[in-house]
Amino acid sequence: MTTPTDPEPEGTRPPTRRRPGGRTARIRKQVLDAVLAELGEHGYDGLTTDTVAARAGVHRTTVYRRWGDVGGLLADVLDAASDDDWQPPDTGSLEGDLAALNQEIQAALTAQPPIVTALIAASFRSEKAAHAQQRLWEDRYARCEITVSRAVRRGELPPQTDARRLLLAATAPLYHQLVLLRTPPDPRLPVHAARTAVLAAAAGAFAEPPSAGDT
Numbered sequence: 001m002t003t004p005t006d007p008e009p010e011g012t013r014p015p016t017r018r019r020p021g022g023r024t025a026r027i028r029k030q031v032l033d034a035v036l037a038e039l040g041e042h043g044y045d046g047l048t049t050d051t052v053a054a055r056a057g058v059h060r061t062t063v064y065r066r067w068g069d070v071g072g073l074l075a076d077v078l079d080a081a082s083d084d085d086w087q088p089p090d091t092g093s094l095e096g097d098l099a100a101l102n103q104e105i106q107a108a109l110t111a112q113p114p115i116v117t118a119l120i121a122a123s124f125r126s127e128k129a130a131h132a133q134q135r136l137w138e139d140r141y142a143r144c145e146i147t148v149s150r151a152v153r154r155g156e157l158p159p160q161t162d163a164r165r166l167l168l169a170a171t172a173p174l175y176h177q178l179v180l181l182r183t184p185p186d187p188r189l190p191v192h193a194a195r196t197a198v199l200a201a202a203a204g205a206f207a208e209p210p211s212a213g214d215t
Helices: 022-042 049-056 060-067 070-081 094-110 115-122 127-153 163-180 189-202
Strands: none
Touching: 022 049, 022 060, 022 070, 022 115, 049 060, 049 070, 060 070, 070 115, 070 127, 094 115, 094 127, 094 163, 094 189, 115 127, 115 163, 127 163, 163 189
Protein backbone atom coordinates (compact mmCIF):
# COMPACT_ATOMS: atom_id res chain seq x y z
CA MET A 1 0.00 0.00 0.00
CA THR A 2 1.95 2.97 -1.26
CA THR A 3 1.50 6.59 -0.64
CA PRO A 4 2.50 6.08 0.44
CA THR A 5 -3.01 1.90 -0.01
CA ASP A 6 -10.82 -3.01 -3.68
CA PRO A 7 -13.49 -0.60 -4.96
CA GLU A 8 -15.32 1.56 -2.44
CA PRO A 9 -19.08 1.17 -2.30
CA GLU A 10 -20.88 3.19 -4.93
CA GLY A 11 -21.27 6.83 -4.04
CA THR A 12 -18.53 6.92 -1.39
CA ARG A 13 -15.51 7.71 -3.54
CA PRO A 14 -14.78 11.34 -4.47
CA PRO A 15 -15.25 12.23 -8.13
CA THR A 16 -12.28 11.45 -10.35
CA ARG A 17 -9.99 14.44 -10.69
CA ARG A 18 -9.27 15.64 -14.18
CA ARG A 19 -5.58 15.20 -14.89
CA PRO A 20 -3.87 18.17 -16.48
CA GLY A 21 -1.85 17.63 -19.61
CA GLY A 22 1.00 19.24 -21.54
CA ARG A 23 2.96 22.03 -19.91
CA THR A 24 0.62 22.16 -16.92
CA ALA A 25 1.27 18.48 -16.17
CA ARG A 26 5.03 18.95 -16.53
CA ILE A 27 5.06 21.89 -14.13
CA ARG A 28 2.91 20.01 -11.64
CA LYS A 29 5.27 17.03 -11.72
CA GLN A 30 8.32 19.26 -11.30
CA VAL A 31 6.76 21.03 -8.34
CA LEU A 32 5.45 17.91 -6.61
CA ASP A 33 8.80 16.14 -7.10
CA ALA A 34 10.46 19.18 -5.52
CA VAL A 35 8.05 19.03 -2.57
CA LEU A 36 8.95 15.40 -1.91
CA ALA A 37 12.66 16.07 -2.22
CA GLU A 38 12.54 19.08 0.13
CA LEU A 39 10.33 17.25 2.60
CA GLY A 40 12.60 14.22 2.64
CA GLU A 41 15.73 16.32 3.14
CA HIS A 42 14.49 19.05 5.48
CA GLY A 43 11.18 17.90 6.95
CA TYR A 44 8.04 19.99 7.34
CA ASP A 45 9.77 22.88 9.12
CA GLY A 46 12.21 23.31 6.24
CA LEU A 47 9.55 23.21 3.55
CA THR A 48 8.63 26.55 1.96
CA THR A 49 6.99 27.56 -1.28
CA ASP A 50 10.11 29.52 -2.25
CA THR A 51 12.48 26.57 -1.83
CA VAL A 52 10.07 24.34 -3.72
CA ALA A 53 9.82 26.83 -6.58
CA ALA A 54 13.61 27.18 -6.75
CA ARG A 55 14.14 23.43 -6.75
CA ALA A 56 11.43 22.88 -9.36
CA GLY A 57 12.86 25.59 -11.60
CA VAL A 58 9.60 27.55 -11.78
CA HIS A 59 8.74 31.09 -10.77
CA ARG A 60 7.49 31.37 -7.22
CA THR A 61 4.36 33.22 -8.37
CA THR A 62 3.40 30.07 -10.26
CA VAL A 63 3.52 28.12 -7.02
CA TYR A 64 1.62 30.76 -5.05
CA ARG A 65 -1.04 31.08 -7.73
CA ARG A 66 -1.73 27.36 -8.08
CA TRP A 67 -1.00 25.90 -4.62
CA GLY A 68 -1.18 28.91 -2.32
CA ASP A 69 0.92 27.62 0.55
CA VAL A 70 2.79 24.62 1.92
CA GLY A 71 -0.49 22.96 2.94
CA GLY A 72 -1.74 23.19 -0.62
CA LEU A 73 1.46 21.67 -1.94
CA LEU A 74 1.32 18.75 0.50
CA ALA A 75 -2.36 18.15 -0.23
CA ASP A 76 -1.67 17.94 -3.96
CA VAL A 77 1.21 15.52 -3.39
CA LEU A 78 -1.11 13.24 -1.45
CA ASP A 79 -3.98 13.64 -3.92
CA ALA A 80 -1.61 12.82 -6.79
CA ALA A 81 -0.81 9.51 -5.11
CA SER A 82 -4.46 8.51 -5.53
CA ASP A 83 -4.26 9.08 -9.30
CA ASP A 84 -2.25 5.91 -9.85
CA ASP A 85 -3.43 2.44 -10.90
CA TRP A 86 -2.02 0.60 -7.87
CA GLN A 87 -3.86 -2.56 -6.88
CA PRO A 88 -3.27 -4.83 -3.87
CA PRO A 89 -1.31 -8.06 -4.35
CA ASP A 90 -3.16 -11.18 -5.52
CA THR A 91 -1.18 -14.20 -4.31
CA GLY A 92 -4.01 -16.72 -4.18
CA SER A 93 -4.50 -16.65 -0.40
CA LEU A 94 -5.58 -14.03 2.11
CA GLU A 95 -2.49 -14.49 4.26
CA GLY A 96 -0.26 -14.16 1.22
CA ASP A 97 -2.10 -11.03 0.05
CA LEU A 98 -1.88 -9.35 3.45
CA ALA A 99 1.74 -10.34 3.98
CA ALA A 100 2.69 -8.90 0.58
CA LEU A 101 0.71 -5.74 1.36
CA ASN A 102 2.50 -5.41 4.70
CA GLN A 103 5.86 -5.86 3.01
CA GLU A 104 5.02 -2.94 0.72
CA ILE A 105 4.05 -0.85 3.74
CA GLN A 106 7.21 -1.73 5.63
CA ALA A 107 9.35 -0.88 2.60
CA ALA A 108 7.61 2.50 2.23
CA LEU A 109 7.91 3.34 5.93
CA THR A 110 11.61 2.47 6.09
CA ALA A 111 12.70 3.95 2.75
CA GLN A 112 15.35 6.67 2.63
CA PRO A 113 14.78 9.53 2.39
CA PRO A 114 11.80 9.02 4.72
CA ILE A 115 9.16 10.50 2.42
CA VAL A 116 6.15 8.53 3.66
CA THR A 117 6.82 9.10 7.34
CA ALA A 118 7.51 12.77 6.63
CA LEU A 119 4.13 13.07 4.90
CA ILE A 120 2.41 11.40 7.84
CA ALA A 121 4.14 13.79 10.25
CA ALA A 122 3.23 16.78 8.07
CA SER A 123 -0.44 15.79 8.16
CA PHE A 124 -0.43 16.62 11.88
CA ARG A 125 0.87 20.13 11.13
CA SER A 126 -1.34 21.12 8.22
CA GLU A 127 -5.13 20.87 8.01
CA LYS A 128 -5.04 20.66 4.21
CA ALA A 129 -2.50 17.85 4.35
CA ALA A 130 -4.52 16.08 7.04
CA HIS A 131 -7.64 16.01 4.86
CA ALA A 132 -5.65 14.83 1.85
CA GLN A 133 -3.93 12.14 3.92
CA GLN A 134 -7.35 10.89 5.02
CA ARG A 135 -8.57 10.80 1.42
CA LEU A 136 -5.49 8.81 0.40
CA TRP A 137 -5.87 6.27 3.20
CA GLU A 138 -9.57 5.87 2.42
CA ASP A 139 -8.67 5.26 -1.21
CA ARG A 140 -5.99 2.70 -0.39
CA TYR A 141 -8.08 0.75 2.13
CA ALA A 142 -11.04 0.80 -0.27
CA ARG A 143 -8.89 -0.69 -3.03
CA CYS A 144 -7.65 -3.36 -0.62
CA GLU A 145 -11.14 -4.53 0.28
CA ILE A 146 -11.08 -6.79 -2.77
CA THR A 147 -8.55 -9.01 -0.96
CA VAL A 148 -11.22 -9.79 1.62
CA SER A 149 -13.90 -10.31 -1.03
CA ARG A 150 -11.66 -12.84 -2.79
CA ALA A 151 -11.01 -14.63 0.51
CA VAL A 152 -14.74 -14.89 1.20
CA ARG A 153 -15.32 -16.35 -2.27
CA ARG A 154 -12.54 -18.90 -1.67
CA GLY A 155 -14.17 -19.93 1.61
CA GLU A 156 -11.32 -18.64 3.79
CA LEU A 157 -13.56 -16.23 5.72
CA PRO A 158 -17.13 -16.01 6.99
CA PRO A 159 -19.40 -14.25 4.47
CA GLN A 160 -20.18 -11.33 6.79
CA THR A 161 -16.53 -10.38 7.42
CA ASP A 162 -16.04 -6.62 7.76
CA ALA A 163 -13.25 -5.89 5.28
CA ARG A 164 -12.15 -2.55 6.73
CA ARG A 165 -11.83 -3.86 10.29
CA LEU A 166 -9.78 -6.82 9.08
CA LEU A 167 -7.50 -4.65 6.97
CA LEU A 168 -6.89 -2.25 9.83
CA ALA A 169 -6.02 -5.12 12.16
CA ALA A 170 -3.62 -6.59 9.60
CA THR A 171 -1.76 -3.37 8.77
CA ALA A 172 -1.86 -1.41 12.05
CA PRO A 173 1.10 -3.25 13.65
CA LEU A 174 3.39 -1.92 10.91
CA TYR A 175 2.47 1.70 11.59
CA HIS A 176 2.53 1.18 15.37
CA GLN A 177 5.97 -0.43 15.41
CA LEU A 178 7.70 1.65 12.75
CA VAL A 179 6.07 5.07 13.15
CA LEU A 180 4.94 5.29 16.77
CA LEU A 181 7.50 3.12 18.56
CA ARG A 182 10.22 3.66 15.93
CA THR A 183 11.51 0.13 16.37
CA PRO A 184 13.97 -1.26 13.84
CA PRO A 185 12.24 -3.03 10.93
CA ASP A 186 11.63 -6.71 11.60
CA PRO A 187 11.52 -8.83 8.41
CA ARG A 188 9.13 -11.22 10.19
CA LEU A 189 6.59 -8.55 11.12
CA PRO A 190 4.69 -8.32 7.79
CA VAL A 191 3.95 -12.06 7.77
CA HIS A 192 3.28 -12.28 11.50
CA ALA A 193 0.80 -9.40 11.46
CA ALA A 194 -0.95 -10.86 8.42
CA ARG A 195 -1.18 -14.36 9.95
CA THR A 196 -2.54 -13.03 13.24
CA ALA A 197 -5.26 -11.05 11.48
CA VAL A 198 -6.20 -13.99 9.24
CA LEU A 199 -6.50 -16.39 12.18
CA ALA A 200 -8.73 -13.93 14.02
CA ALA A 201 -10.84 -13.29 10.93
CA ALA A 202 -11.27 -17.01 10.16
CA ALA A 203 -12.54 -17.46 13.71
CA GLY A 204 -15.19 -14.80 13.07
CA ALA A 205 -13.57 -11.90 14.95
CA PHE A 206 -14.50 -9.44 12.20
CA ALA A 207 -17.80 -10.98 11.12
CA GLU A 208 -20.84 -8.76 11.42
CA PRO A 209 -23.83 -10.43 13.10
CA PRO A 210 -26.68 -11.18 10.67
CA SER A 211 -29.42 -8.60 10.57
CA ALA A 212 -32.89 -9.45 11.84
CA GLY A 213 -34.11 -9.99 8.28
CA ASP A 214 -31.43 -12.63 7.66
CA THR A 215 -32.37 -14.87 10.59
